[in-house]
Amino acid sequence: MARGDSGNDYETEREARISRNFEKLKGLVTERNINKAMVSVVASHGGDAKENASKWRPGRRRMSYGRRRGRVLAPVTxxxxxxxxxxxxxxxxxxxxxxxxxxxxxxxxKLLELEEYFKEHGMEVDPIRSDGHFTGWVNEEVCERYGIAGDPDRAWNENGGGQFSFKIKKSDIPSHLRGRGWSDARAFSSTLLLKNPNAYFYRHVAPHETQSMGEWTEEEHNLFLEIARTFGVGTKWGLFASHIPKRVGYQCSAYYREVIIPQGLVFDPKFKLTHGGKAVYVGC
Known part of the structure; x- marks a missing residue:
């Protein structure tokens, strides 16, 4: 037998085997079996198994079970x-x-009560007990220096009165303050030294002072605790800050949450601590 004839016989036999294998495969992989497989795959990805599986037909090389006809959706994590x-x-x-x-x-x-947190961490503390409210008024020296009235009602009524509102109108902000790049709240609060000192000192120091930034000094720290012990602490941060030269209300509030409460220096019922020692406000 010639070499070329042997090659032809081999190819003929190979094609016959492929044909037989194909016929066997057709008997095993029926449309019913494939549809069952599709139901399982689609259901595993949260789809409507019956509806989506019915969209598949044998003979397609790609499967489509998305909403858009012909779109192929791969499993997505x-x-x-x-x-x-x-x-x-x-x-x-x-x-x-x-x-x-x-x-x-x-x-x-889990949030822990302050006592529970310090007990769990084996920390002995001797805190100032506060009900979470500041009960004082503006620092007396500041009141005298700038002629601020001695109580909030007088301060409000003697300087225009009216209905209080958190909403700020552009017309309420003097024109000479609009070009400073300040927020509306900062600009408007700068006009309230005499009328609403709490709003003023929340964002501004006394006019004769320059605001301090960065870490608190030991003197400031001790002064903070002294004010908290005398007047309470937790609200009216502008008024509170008027007692700490060169610090504003939002700085005092942040120092309270980030240092004072986590160190157990003040027990405030409005706060709890995470296991990691982060103070979380929970309200009254």
Whole structure:
């Protein structure tokens, strides 16, 4: 037998084997079996198994079970979006929005009462007890220097009175303050030294002072505790700050949450602590 004839016989036999194997495969992979497989795959990805599986037909090289005809949808693993916008939840905790959407609520970090936290960490503290409210008024020396009235009602009524509102109108801001690059709240509060000192000192130091930035000094720290012991602490941060030269209300509020509460220097019922020592406002 010639070499070329041997090659032809081999090819003929090979094609015959392929044909036989193809016929056997057709008997094994029927449309019914394929549809069952499709039901299982689609269901595992959250789709309507019966509806989507019916869209598949044998002979197509690609499978389509999406809403748009002919669109191929590959299995997708949903990424988990971190969310910490939950009241009383540590923003550093691993809380996932998708866990809530799927009905498997992620466990929120436990918040500890202040006493419980310090006991758990073996820390001995001797805190100032506060009900979470500041009961004082503007620093007396500041009142005398700038002629601020001796109580909030007089200060308000003697300097225009009217209905209080958190909403600020552009017309309320003097024209000479609009070009400073300040926010509306900062610009408007700068006009309230005599009428609403709490709003003024929340964002501004006394006119004769320059605001201090950065770390607090030991003197400022001790003064903070002295004011808290005398008048309470936790509200009216502008009035509170008027007693600490060169510091404004929002600085005092931040120092309270980040240093005073976590160190157990003041016990305020409006706060709890995470296991990591972060102060979380929980309200009254």
């Amino acid at each position: 949903r990424s988990l979006r971190k969310s910490s916008r939950l009241r009383g939840v540590d923003p550093g905790a691993e809380v996932f929005a998708d866990d809530r959407e799927s009905g498997s609520q992620a466990e929120e970090p």
